[in-house]
Amino acid sequence: MKIELSDQLFQTALPVLSTIESHGYEAYFVGGCVRDTLLNLPIHDIDIASNATPDEIQSIFKHTFDVGKEHGTIVVLYQEVPYEVTTFRTEGTYSDFRRPDEVHFVRNLEEDTLRRDFTINALAFDRHGQLYDYHQGLKDLNARVIRAVGQANERFNEDALRMLRAIRFASQLGFKIESETFLALQQLAPLIENVSIERIRIEVSKFFQGAYFHLNGQLLPLTGLCEYIEPFAGLPVEEGVEGLKMAVKPMIENGIARDESFVWTLFLYHAGIKSETRIKNLLQKWTHSKQFIKDVQASMSLLKAIDRQSLEPWTVYQYPDDIIQRVYEFLIVHQHALSEQLMTIYHALPIKQRNELQLDGRRIMTALSMKKGGPLVGKILSDVEQFVVTKQLVNQERILIEYVIKHYGQESK
Ligand code: ATP
């Protein structure tokens, strides 16, 4: 089968393949870009496989980065776009369920596909769009099934993360997991304990964000995988997942983006983890970043304010624009009674952030003839900010200065 590689991402990557070929090697598009093209889905990145060794790739291209040479991966920077080029390889034995003890470079594509996780991920295109399918991946794509390449239990024994990847693809693509693969998954679920939390987190996030999560989300508790993932311990994962399914369903149906921090917020909300401290402790265990944790805390706090029906200008003002926008879209698709109120209050805010205030520390100090700043300046600023947001003061420099002199003139002496 031959496909036209019309996507712009393929077009810009074609010279990378032809350059490798012009040096006498083979090169193919592999992985997600092939799978998603055949499914008529948009592609988001390009993976390239080649029989050239990492050293050979580095000698062909001017700009390269070594991101894992011993595993065969070199990043080639071509016309300012980075491409991962991975040498065809097989993987040796696995003694720790997650990393091959050694990798061997091999010279043909078919051998390379044997180490790939699922048949739908073991497909390749050459630069003419010719499809290479050594494991009946196309048949599985058409039947919408996720099937391990070779023996599922061997493959999960080699790298336990593949089990989580299976349910992640089920959530992203809406596919069924083929029965032998599913059986192996249920039997070997405990092996996920051997996988690092960073790798697990990436897959869990993609799983939560999947376009078919509302249909396949229960796979996480159903396969038993969550029982062996340490930071899920003690959490009512089933409730969290069920709640998240209901929450994202209308978002998916209305094409509303579900960003990573928001799906985690909704999961935690339905799992009953709502306090700032508990969110922080838990998400730290998941190795989420500080900014990510802040975003989840803010979204959670806004959801709780909505539950309490306590939407006041000062409350709404506390949240960054993007969080208001995302919660608003969420409320709209759920036909929530407070959706319009949230936007009306937000649009009516006299200022959206502190730097829009017609007053700052320097002007306060001049007005009060203070030589040094200090806690009082901060206190005045936040008092004035609150009065402006709640429309007790108009945001005009002259008015604010007058107010400051009148109320704090004595205190500053
Ligand atoms: P995505 O759309 O998320 O990028 P992908 O299938 O491209 O999906 P990647 O993680 O980018 O996933 O991996 C690229 C390819 O490498 C996969 O399609 C698969 O062939 C192979 N692969 C990745 N991780 C594994 C793994 N743990 N075991 C076996 N093969 C893997």
Ligand code: MG
């Ligand atoms: Mg990919």
